[in-house]
Amino acid sequence: MVGRHLSSVRVGILSCAVCTACAEPFTVERHVLGPPRLAAMGVWEGHARAAVWSGRGAWHAAAPRLSWTLNGTWIGDGFDVAVDDYGTLDVEVRLEDGASLTGSITVADGVPVDVVRQVVRRPTDLSLASRLEVVDPDPRGGSADGFDMVRLSALRADNRAATTRWMLGAPGWSILELQAATADVVPAQVVYEDGEISKVMDGGAGIAPVLALSVDGLGHNGWDWIDVAFDVPGPMLSVQGHLFPISSETATDQVLSWQTAQVSHVLATLEADPDGDSPTGLRLVDVEAGLVLDADLAANPSPSCAPSGGGFELWAVAEGRCPVSELDGARVVLEL
Amino acid sequence: MGPSVAAMVVWGLSVVQARPLDGVVVERETGDPLPDSAVKMTTGSGFETTRTDGHGRFRFEVPEGVASVVMTISLEGYMSVQEAVDLPIEAPIRVTLQPAVSSGEIVVEAERRSDHAARHMLDRERVERTPGTFDDPIRLVQSLPGVAVTPEYSPSAGVLAIRGAAPGESRVFLDGVEIPYLYHFQNYASVIHSRLLEEVALYPSAFASEWGDAVGGIVAVTTRRPDPARVHGGVNVNAITSGAYVQAPVRDDVAVSLSARRSIADLIGDSNDQYTVWPVFWDYLSRADLGRGDRSVAVTLVGAGDRYGRYPGDTATYDPLQRVTAPDLQLARSFHALTAAGTILQDGQHHRTTLGLTMERLGGGIGTESQERRELAASLRHRSDLVSSDTLRWSLGGDGRLAGIRRQASPERAWTELGDELPMLAAGIPVDESIQRLSGGLWGAPQFAFGAGRVEPGLRIQGDTLSSLWAPEPRISGAYDFTPAHSVRGSVGRYSQAPTADALSATTGRPDLSLAVSDQVALGADFILAEAWELSVDLYGRNTVNAVEVDPGDAQGLGAVRVRDARAAGVELVTRTRRKTHYFFMASLVLSRAQRRIDDQSPWVLGDHDQPFAFNMAGSWDFAPDWNAGLRYRLASGLPFTPLSGSYDGDTDTWLARPGPENSARLPTYQKVDLHIERAWVFPTWTLVGYLEGWWVPRRSNAMYMVYSYDYTERSTVAGPPFVPLLGMRAEI
Secondary structure (H helix, E strand, C coil): CCCCCCEECCCCEHHCCCHEEECCCCCCCCCCCCCCCCEEEEEEEEEEEEEECCCCCCCCCCCEEEEEECCCCEEEECCCCEECCEEEEEEEEEEECCEEEEEECCEEEEEEEEEEEEEEEECCCCCHHHCCCCCCCCCCCCCCCCCEEEEEEEECCCCCCEEEECCCCCCCCCCEEECCCCEEEEEEEEEEEECCCEEEEECCCEEEEEEEECCCCCCCCCEEEEEEEEECCEEEEEEECEEEECCCCCCCCHHHEEEEEEEEEEEEEEEEEECCCCCCCCCEEEEEECCCCHHHHHHHHCCCCCCCCCCCCHHHCCCCHHHHHHHHHHHEEEEE | CHHHHEEEEEEHHHCEEEEEEEEEEECCCCCCCCCCEEEEECCEEEEEEEEECCEEEEEEEEECCCCCEEEEEEEEEEECCEEEEECCCCCCCCEEEEECCCCCCCEEEEECCCCCCCCEEEEEHHHHHCCCCCHHHHHHHHHHCCEECCCCCCCCCCCEEEECCCCCCCCEECEEEEEEEEECCCCCEEECCHHHHHEEEECCCCCCCCCCCCCCCCCEEEEECCCCCCCEEEEECCEEEEEEEEEEEEECCCCEEEEEEEEEEHHHCCCCCCCCCCCCCEEEEEEEEEECCCEEEEEEEEEEEEEEEEEECHHHHCHHHHHHHHCEEEEEEEEEEEEEEEEECCEEEEEEEEEEEEEEEEEEECCCCEEEEEEEEEEEEEEEEEEEEEEEEEEEEEEEEEEEEEEEECCCCCCCCCCCCCCCHHHHHCCEEEEEEEEEEEEEEEEEEEEEEEEEEEEEEEEEEECCCCEEEEEEEEEEEEECEEEEEEEEEEEEECCCCCCCCCCCCCCCCCCCCEEEEEEEEEECCCCEEEEEEEEEHEEEEEHEEEEHHHCCHHHEEEEEEEEEEEEEEEEECCCCCCCEEEEEEEEEEEEEEEECCCCCCCCCCCCCEEEEEEEEEECCCCCEEEEEEECCCCCCEEEEEEEEECCCEEEEEECCCCEEEEEEEEEEEEEEEEEEEEECCCEEEEEEEEEEEHHHCEEEEECCCCCCCEEECCCCCCCCEEEEEEECC
């Protein structure tokens, strides 16, 4: 930095270590299901559907009010609004506290998405390159060790090029994309600075919901809810991707062995437990194996808030269609 | 005879014997000898005085046995120097005098004898010691009264928003030819090497008929005529730029200069992150002057280029996968300008003609999507001043610009978030078009002088082929000196500006746009207080209709171009020391308001560069013969902005910005302190100067712009660096 010239020499030293701009970090982050959010939209089997995150967990104390318009014309309120034409579908969501959320989407057929949960070894370095080298997945239905990672893969039912957007309902944990439709969950807060990992802080044990949203940019959206657990002791029952800690007091031994058995559905009583460990705000009690699905469904119809025509769908709890207060004590059929 | 007596004899002999003390007095900056300097030599028993000869030399006869003397050298216009000299000396001593008209003595000087009612001048030598320029005097333009104060190194740092006008409503000229920009990205430096700068003139509003096609202000930069007698040169290096310049006579009537610079900040800080971008930039300037006296030609070749890459979105919302796989935004711009200016002076006539050829490019992209804009323009500018009598002078002239513009863009979607950088990608519309336009004006302005006053009515005819519109622009200015210490000046006139070719584009703009027309008035008064201080008061007002706004951030095809009415008014107070001495001080206070509206039925809202309050203060003090210290302070209202909220886009799982009430929020008040201190060590053949410069901005006062969380539920200010020091040394031979 020294120059010599015909009549003068100038040397300048600028301390560039202080020449950077910065901003205070936000308390909200796209990957984290924190405050209430319109987390996904789509048209499913001819009906408008929105995944509204309550801000508390994968459950709602009161159902949000949805108002739908198609190409600027109101077409209905609620969760069962038919969409009969193409165009732009808009929704306004009014939450329990009066707050409003808005969103829009191009009308197109939704696509089913299934999420596969596996456990993999957690590398010391959580960089993308290091995680790509970890290729020893262990399918796991229950809790993972805190020193491992849970690897989630979203599988679309079609072959359109799409991007998976991952959202995790545990502020102290992190979900780290690995490939276009695969991500790793670690029970730690990973802090990035200028695109590089600067800090990893332990996030503790527990169960948390994950929403995997697959978007192709044209409205062919699909999404699925799934739970991940770290260092949770005891057996867990996996129902439609959600994990429920259970004990012999709430389920028969037969149920506890279902993880390896070919059981299609169970019967359970839903018990509201908003302050408990369950991401869905519910506990399952008196769980027993189902025998004949049609007969069990006839004997244990789903609550009126839920979609009709099958077993009780837990996504209806996560997205606000069925508030936990309406489910408390209901005996339902849960397809596994 | 004892020993003591012998000693007395020896001493006595030494008193009557003498030896010569030779020296030379030279000018510190140039090394030129200084004749007729007063030189005083003080010994223990008295003093002697003499004056330097035509070669700056002096001689004393020093009594033998005197171990040291004190030399005092003084010359009118220079700072006196006092030095102790130990004897004997082996070679003639060399004394350098520093001009009392020290660099930076007067920061802003309004030239009253001008065609323009309001004018601010910056002279390189006079601002060199002003703190906060980082050795780049043109940066000081943004501290002039009427120019919106913006935080350093913010995206708006290089913006020239003059008296409430939008940046695009002002024009920048270099040696009479328009150049596309004056500052490199983020105002890291101007595009002109400071050593080849002669002056910068700012005409903030209500200027004379000579300038046109602008409803804002005019910035006219003049390069320095190469020294026809001596060779100068230099290399300068700091953490921002490195460069070199040389100027030399070639023949008796030909002199040339050349400079080139390149950024080195990008070599030091090689990683662009979310809020800090390290641009790569370069510039060059070459000038050749032919002829002397009444006929001369100056040819200038100037060019500059900038480029940078950065994350295209908010890194906070990026996935780890995206951080690796998402392509960077790449942006590059450059221009080259060749000008040839001929001047003829004869018999009370002054003619100056400038020809220019300019090429500019703005290109960039993200991944496979890119945009490219190229413009090639030829320009002609002429001015003749004809003195008819003691009371009448005619000024006549004209200017024209023929431009060919090529625009291409291949967006796959509307990159609205890149609107400020890549507006064609932001519009989201494929573009492949060529545009030609011829624009210009003819003007005439007689100047009548009567006693202590003068008045200059003028008329300019401004036209443009692309919009097929033309406009007559009557203007009148005048001045009156009540006493040598009290004078007033004023002007009123009409101004017009054609929409840009991009705004008139049939693809991304609105071909039906009309000329922006602005009626402007400016009044000023100048007072000299106790022959030591100057005080100037300026009032201005501006009302503009059909002002074109291009808002690529909201680009949705034609919606990106809007037509507004705008108005602005303000008062500017400037005071400064008048006498050229070992200190200077200046201060300015600007109170203003700038507003705009969509149409007659809409309410007025704040303009983007409304700055109700701006205070500037600068001072410099040569507090000891080899010491100088400077202080500069700025305090200004933050600029308005439109708060945003978000709406979920289910197609892409992103949130789209929804603007709230227009410009209903404001950034925090900005304040900045600049300090400069330097020490010179003078040696017989060279001088070493060490200096320290730095700024301090309280973190809360350095908000550059707003950023929002992924869903627009939270916002935060991006704050610039609070403390930036610059250490330097300069050796002059």
